[in-house]
Amino acid sequence: MTAMPRLETPLSACPACAAVPAAERLAAHAxxxxxxxxxxxxxxxxxxxxxxxxxxxxxxxxxRSARVNLTLRRVSVDADAGVDAAALIAPLAALGYEAHELDPGLLSATETDRQGRELLMRLGVAGFAMMNVMLLSVAVWSGAEGATRDMFHWISAAIAIPTVLFCGQPFFRSAWASLKARRLGMDVPISLAIILASSISLYETTQGGHHAYFDAAVMLTFFLLAGRYLDHRTRAVARSAAGELAALEVPRALRLDGGAETLVAVGDLNPGDLVLVRPGGRMPVDGVVTLGASEIDRSLLTGETLPVYAGAGSVVSAGEVNLTGPLTLRVTAAGRDSSLHRMADLVAMAESAKTRYTSLADRAARLYSPGVHLLSFSAFGYWMWATGGDLRFAINISAAVLIITCPCALGLAVPAVVTAASGKLFRKGLLIKHGTALERLAEVDTVVFDKTGTLTLGAPEPMNIDAHSPADLTVAAALAGASAHPLSLALAAALRVRGVRPAPVTDLREVPGYGVEGRLDGRAVRLGRAGWAGQGDLSETATWLDNGTGTPAAFTFADRLRPGAAKAVAGLQAQGKAVLLLSGDTEGAVAGLAARLGIADWTAGALPAEKAARVAELAGQGRRVLMVGDGLNDTAALAAAHVSISPASALDAARTASDIVLLGSDIAPVADALRIARQARRRMKENFGISFAYNIIAVPLALVGLATPLAAALAMSLSSITVSLNALRLK
Amino acid sequence: MDILGTLIPVSLFLGGIGLAAFVWSLKSKQYDDPQGDANRILNKDWDDHPKP
Incomplete structure (x- = not known):
């Protein structure tokens, strides 16, 4: 049997170890x-x-029943009609587990499972047949003669022929498909070798011949199925995890019909409908604000960290986040026409360009298939001529050539390495979504980072608390504590850490879109926008405190660095990669971050199209670009880059466009990923070298007619095992 | 060499049992969640009496 790849995510703290189930609390949820x-x-x-x-x-x-699948980190629940996901998520949250509803339509889990089980079944059957046929073959090799040998051959045939017919089907099907498309894929010589080996051996057996290749045919099937299964598993795990990410945001919106609020799917909204977006919610559609005032966070779309004021008449786009007050929108474009969807279409176009990349395995197959056929046919022709038309001998030689050159090792060379490498990356928190992403990652020489949400968390951090008087700090703590605005939250948290006690401010009131105000000792105090506190805007992100006595004071903020950002940039620079920063944010913010991380080449205020154009320009100079980004404004650049990575916190569109998803919040694994990818590519090439070396030795033997079934079996198993072991050397 | 007439069928039969067991375990979806199964044996829920 093959080794099962064990894929594990980094362990999180176990909620069950701390929280024991509270059944009563659960039962309360209807x-x-x-x-x-x-x-x-x-x-x-x-x-x-x-x-x-x-x-x-x-x-x-x-x-009725619930079953956890730990491998996929899912639970499937059978319940009576009338139980919905929300009713299950709340009790799970009470137990300490974060749960998300998955759209079963998007998952199509049963389908991939069925394919995997089918492959595993064929692999098991081939393994059983291989062991039994090999047992009989060893007896023949060690000198069984005459009737005993014939009987062994007949028994081998009885086991091998049905096995080959059943287990070889995946190869036969794909060979047939590639022949119909007038191409010579790797599966054509594989199928030809399996079929030729079995039928020649059957013919030899009926004639009482010395050599039968049943063991070779079955062994070939087994090793190739092992490679195919590894390949399938790696992709199935990546696909299911990627599907899970895509299914996380089940898109719904609150529609206002006459006064009543109804929860509807975004697809059911029409232009002209009124939609309510609560504070903290994401805009489901493009629209115009009709009622309410608030601030909106556009960072995912434009990269700006500073929240923007939105009041009646403001135009908002899908994907922006509403921060402080409820907003009622009149839908201008929904579904297919929204800016979110237009962006997704752009990505789909760029994606199709990316699939044109030819992997190492494809290039090897392109050389290999015609070469092998040519070799086998010329051997047949030569021996027909040399022996004066001994058809049986010539066919035997050409079959031996096909069997010996057959790409057992070639079929394992790439899947074994990819499995080992993606398992390693998965444990580091990186999920490979695309089959050729590893190879493309190995070629990267330039890394382009986005700022907001990628190198930074998009969460502000107060910078100049020490510049304020203790009295001001207590007032700020009181006011900031009363608001859910990200700047207030960050300020309140920072002040709490310093042990600042809030001043007894009364009549606290949040003015959506402006800030918080209250009364202290008969004076009006305010914390909020510069204009509201009677000041002009600063170049940095800031909130102003008016303590009612003198001039307002500014609290400035900087975006908090994502953990591992400095390490990732330093690691990449140490590997000799050019590191660039492309951001849509203001010049001051970008310059500060670039200086902090030591990135010399940075651009601020880049529009989405400019980002993509810059990436294309770099590619035009012959550079291989890795784009790391999370926002909608990065999507086109992500798709245009040679290979791309996005954090799991990114928007759907960005995650779909990227080849690799960073699951954890630490970005340091990006530098490791490049190293592992280069190593994996080296191993793949070594593996091709190894299988080629075996062929160099074995093919001449086969051509001159010296290849016995024993030699074929030895060459095949030795090369397959060396190749797999070499893949496991990956560090 | 007559013993071969007995031993070969016996070995094939035993191999066949193994194969049948593998097919059964596969059909009853025992390879769907290897990690979960490895952890479930540590579960104390049905230690005293079998699961109904």
Missing amino acids: AAAPARLVLSLPGVHCAACISTVEGGLQRLPGV
Whole structure:
């Protein structure tokens, strides 16, 4: 059997170890729709988690059964009609597990599972047949003669022929498909070798011949299936995890019909509808504000960290986040026409360009297939001429050539390395979504970073607290504590850490879009926008405190660095990569960050199209660009780059456009990923070298007719095993 | 060499049992969640009596 790749994510703290299920609390939650629900549970990772989650769910009314799949980090729940996902998510949250509803339509998990099981079944059958046929073959090699040898050959045939017919189907199907498309894929010589080896051996057996290649045919099938299964597993794990990410945001919107609020799918909205967006919510559509005042965070779309004021008449785009007050929007474009979707279409176009990349395996196959056929046919022709038309001997030689050159090792060379490398990267928190992403990553010489949300967390951090008087700080703490605005939250948290006690401010009131005000000792105090506190804007992100006595004072903020950002940039520079910073944010903010991280080449205020153009320009200079970004404004650049990475916190569109998703919040693995990718590419090339070396030795033997079934079996298993071991050397 | 007439069928039969067991385990979806199964044996829930 093959080694199962163990893919593990970095362990998080186990909620079950701390929180014991509170059944009563769970039972209190009432249930209200479809029968089978699938939830993603990123936090489960141990035996206690399984029993906590399953036990907790089964105690809920209406739940028939719940089963956790730890490999996929999911739970599937069978429930009565009338139980919906929200009714399951709340009790799970109470148990300490973050849960997300997954769209079963997007997952199509059963389909991929079925394919994997089918391959595993064929692999098992081939393994059984290989061991038995080999047992009989060893007896023949060690000198069985006459009737005994014939009997062994017949028994081998009885096992091998059905096995080959059943297990070889994936190769036969794909060979047929590639022949119909008038191409010579790797599967054509594979299928030809398997079929030719079996039928020649069957013919030899009926004639009482000395050599039968049943063991070779079955072994070939087994090793190639092992490669195919590894390949499938790596891709299935990546696909299911990527599908999970895509399914995380189930898009819904609150529509106002006459006064009543109804929760509807974004696809059902029409231009002219009124939609309510609560503070903290994402704009589901493009629209115009009709009612309310608030501030909106555009960082995912434009890279600006500074929130923008929005009041009646302001135009908003899908994907922006509403920060402080409820907003009512009149929909101008929804679904297909929204800016979010137009961006996605742009990505789809760039994607199709990317699939044109030819992988190492494809290039090897392109050389290999015609070469092998040519070799085999010329051997046939030569021996027909040399022996004066001995058809049986000539066919035997050409079959031996096909079997010996058959790409057992070639079929394993890439999948074994990719499995080892992506397992390693998965444990570091990187998910490879695209098959050739590793190879493309190995070629990278230039790395382009986005700023907001990529190198920084998009979360502000107060910079100049020490410049204020203690009295001001207490007032600021009181005011900041009363608001949910990101700047207030950051300020309040920083002041709490310093032990600042809030001043007794009364009549606290949040003015959406402006700030917070209150009264202290009969004076009006305010914390908020510069204009509101009677000041002009600064170049930096800032909020102003008016303590009612003198001139307002500014609290300035800088974006907090993502953990590992400095390490990632330093690591990449140490590897000799050119590092660039392309941001849509203001010049001051970008320059500060570039200086902090030591990036010399930076651009501020870049529009989405400019980012993509810059990446294309770099590519035009012959550079291989790795783009790391998260926002909608990066999407076109991500798709245009040679290879791209986006954090899991990025918008759907950005994650779809990128080849690799960073699962954790630490960005340091990006530098490691480049190193591992280069190493993996080296291993792949070594593996091709190894299998080529075996062929150099074995092919001449086959051509002169000296290749016995024993030699074929030895060459095949030795090369396959060396190749797999070489893949495991990956550090 | 007569013993071969017995031993070969026996070895094939035993191999066949192994194959049948593999097919059964695959059909009953025992390879769908290897990590989960490895952890479930540590679960104390059904230690005293079997799962109903």
